[in-house]
Amino acid sequence: xxxxxxxxxxxxxxxxxxxxxRKGVPTARRAxxxxxxxxxxxxxxxxxxxxxxxxxxxxxxxxxxxxxAFAVFLVGYKDxxxxxRLMRLFLQLKDLDPSSERGKRKVGLGFNTADGxxxxxxxxxxxERIPFLQCDYGFDFNRLTFNVSNYTVNSxxxxxxxxxxxxxxxxxxxxxxxxxxxxVIANPLIVERDFDGTAFxxxxxxxxxxxxxxxxxxxIAFYQTVNGKGYMLSGGFGxxxxxx
Numbered sequence: 001x002x003x004x005x006x007x008x009x010x011x012x013x014x015x016x017x018x019x020x021x022r023k024g025v026p027t028a029r030r031a032x033x034x035x036x037x038x039x040x041x042x043x044x045x046x047x048x049x050x051x052x053x054x055x056x057x058x059x060x061x062x063x064x065x066x067x068x069a070f071a072v073f074l075v076g077y078k079d080x081x082x083x084x085r086l087m088r089l090f091l092q093l094k095d096l097d098p099s100s101e102r103g104k105r106k107v108g109l110g111f112n113t114a115d116g117x118x119x120x121x122x123x124x125x126x127x128e129r130i131p132f133l134q135c136d137y138g139f140d141f142n143r144l145t146f147n148v149s150n151y152t153v154n155s156x157x158x159x160x161x162x163x164x165x166x167x168x169x170x171x172x173x174x175x176x177x178x179x180x181x182x183x184v185i186a187n188p189l190i191v192e193r194d195f196d197g198t199a200f201x202x203x204x205x206x207x208x209x210x211x212x213x214x215x216x217x218x219x220i221a222f223y224q225t226v227n228g229k230g231y232m233l234s235g236g237f238g239x240x241x242x243x244x
Contacts, residue, residue, distance in 0.1 A: 050103065052103075054104070055091075055094055055103060055104075055105055058094070058106070058107070059087060059090040059091050059094055059107060061179060062090050062107045062176060062179065063083065063086050063087050063090055065179040065181070066086065066090075066174065067082075067083070067086070068181075069172050069174050069181035069183070070217060072168070072170070072183070072185060073168060073170070073218075073219040073239050074125075074219075074239065076221065076232050076234075076237065077126065077237050077239070079126070079128065082125075085123075089119070089120070090107045092119060093107045093110035093111050093116050093119060093120065094106065094107050094110050095110065096109075096110030096111075096113050096115055096116045096119070097109040097110045098113060106176065106177070107176050108175075108176025108177055108213070111213060112213070120241070121241065121242060121243055123241070125240065125241065126237055126238050131157055131238070132220070132238040132239075132240050133148060133151070133155055133156065133238075134155045134157065135148060135150045135151045135152070135155035136148070136149045136150045137149070138242070139169075139216040139218070139242040141214070141216070141242075141244035143203070144171065144203060144204045144205075144206075144207065145201050145202065145203045145204070146167075146169045146201060146202045146203075146204075146216065146218055147199075147201045148199060148200050148201065149199045150198060150199075151197065151198050151199060151200065152198070153193065153194070153195065153196075156191065156220075158193050158222060158236070159235050159236040161224050162193065162222035162224055162233055162236055163192070163193055163223060163224055163225045163230075164190050164191060164192045164193060164222070164223055164225070165191040165221070165222050165236075166188050166189070166190055166191075166220070166221050166222075166223060166230075167188060167189040167190075167191065167202060167218065167219070167220050168185065168186070168188050168218070168219040168220075168221075169185075169186045169189070169202040169204060169216070169217070169218050169219075170185035170204060170216070170217055171183065171184050171204050171207060171208050171214060171215070171216055171217075172208060172214075172215045172216075172217060173207075173208035173210045173211070173212050173213070173214055173215075174212045174213055174215060175210065175211055175213075177212075178211075178212075180210060180212070181208075181210075181212070182208035182209050182210045183208055184204050184205060184206050184207065184208050185204075186202050186203060186205065189202045204216075213243070214244060215241055215242070215243055216241065216242040216243075216244075217239065217240070217241050218239070218241075218242075219237075219238070219239045220236075220237070220238045220239075221233075221236060221237050221238075222236030222237075
């Protein structure tokens with residue numbers, strides 16, 4: 001790579017030399033080199049690149065179908081970073097696959113490890129929204145019930161102007177191999193702003209059919225009542241997922 005000198009600076013390719021600006025400096029270098037599609041597909045030195053591309057494509061498919069499986073919990077939620085954050089999560093889960101060779105590692109095998117389940121459970125689906133319930137809660141997979149205790153109205157973080165909280169609880173069976181899924185969603189629970197109880201629960205009626213991992217999801221959203229109709233407030237939203 002060399003710098004151009006002279007009064008007039010040229011941009012383009014001439015005589016096998018590329019002329020261009022780099023960081024505002026006129027520069028020249030020999031044309032060619034680098035990697036092309038054929039080299040990436042066939043060159044022995046590109047094995048790692050091919051392996052990474054293959055695994056990235058698999059994670060991208062998982063990402064697409066996973067979002068479809070959980071779309072019901074994301075109604076009304078807008079977040080341009082969700083896709084990239086999920087992609088990062090699935091790539092990390094793929095890295096935890098304990099048995100597959102490089103280039104063929106699978107998200108599902110990584111998910112099924114203890115570290116994988118911990119990584120998935122710690123993923124914050126809605127980081128830019130209100131903190132999820134600030135009290136004791138959890139999903140009981142034996143009883144198929146989401147339980148909340150030690151609750152106070154302050155635990156719910158009701159946004160200004162909200163009249164009630166809607167809680168949607170469901171179970172999703174997701175197959176990381178076939179990318180098929182099934183759901184069982186409980187009827188929404190309404191918690192009024194003036195609710196003075198300390199505990200409540202939501203039960204899911206059955207376990208989703210099919211094969212794959214079982215994931216519980218809980219969505220809370222806040223509404224304002226206008227002329228007898230509830231309108232979701234954009235700032236009040238939260239989603240958590242649980243594994244057994």
